[in-house]
Amino acid sequence: MPNQIISFRLNGEVIEIAVSPAEMLLDVLREKMHLTGTKRGCGKGECGACTIIFNGKAMNACLIPAMRAQGADIQTIEGVEGEGGLHPLQQSFIDKGAVQCGFCTPGMIMSAKALLDKNKSPSKDQIREAVGGNICRCTGYVKIEEAVEDAARNLRANAVKGGDL
């Protein structure tokens, strides 16, 4: 079976791309779209480094057949930064020292964003549940949790000011 053309919304822009029926979404993003912010860690859905937001939900791109992207709304780390600069989550990860080697960071931010998109006042438990599928071997998670809390606070403050984030 030759490649098939599929169409989906990627970081807000509708795109068309030829994929093979055996291909995984992670490979399409990295190798064909050259969006290498989405990392390949374990390749088995165990580390969360390849987390993307697929129709509003955090999922491991390494486990999604590319064909399933047809008609989907997909966000990767490359689409997180807004017109006004870094997303509050990205800024908080920097401010709170939640980044060390950085390999887990895109996945961490996508998991956290999937949570904050729906809930801007998450409890500690909800934050832990959201990033529980993302493994970090450097920071010990405390600063990551603090960064997500900080970003949530900033998003709430911005909402009060009438911002659109």
Place this chain on the structure above:
Amino acid sequence: MVQNYVFPATVSEAVTVLSTNRGKARIIAGGTDLMLELQDGKNTCDVLVDLTQIAELKNITEENGFIRIGASVTHAQAAKSELVLKHAPALAQACRKVGSLQIRNMGTIIGNIVTGNPAADAAVALACLETTAEITTQEGMQTMPLEDMYAGVCLSCIDSCCQVVTHVRFPVKQKGQGSAYLRMEQRKALALPMLAVSAMVELDGDAFKWARVLIAPVGAGPQHALDAEEFLKGAPLTSATMAEAGQLARNQAMFRSSAIRGSKEYRMGVLPVFIERVLQAAVEDARKA
């Protein structure tokens, strides 16, 4: 090698694709296990038949005294479902334990059964709820009790090259009934269960009318703790009774020492405590109803 990937719009279209491909097409729902098996060469097929676009398989419904769960319902969906939380807290608790949130957003409840893993969280919970599967083939629809779906450890009786498990269903909760699920694990996230137990009870005043007590992984699929279940019939509702049931559960608990799950001796040692706790939680749920 997968050469074609199709999205049937109906169940009958899906079984037709399976049948015309004569064993070379295979059902995919969540795909969290299947995609890895295909990559590792442990499984093979020419055509993947994706169920996720079939509208009737996406929901959890209450119909004719049963809760009915479709084939593309994910663990995350079930864990939050009001119907599941009300009628089967055991299942909601089990679904929250599977993998990570990313996996729970993809992996399906029915996939959790069809992969045949003996310690699959959702399957262990469904076993105490007296679950029946609805299976469609080119010849028609048949039903099969959950316990008959296991052919061995990590082996299912379901052949996903010709059968589609479209739904599972279990009876709605009656007054005086309650259920719970509990597992032991090394970490609170992304951990396999070292042991898993589920229980459903019906209370009659200050006594158990009956109880179903399940243990895993101790064989092909979740296993009933038969001696404990027999003992609990009509037994008084006391902590001593539940402790005794825990001891009796060891009679059916043939754990094997495993590098991943822990030693046989350790798991035999903690099992009675888990049985006691899961019974207490099921009783608490029954009293709420």
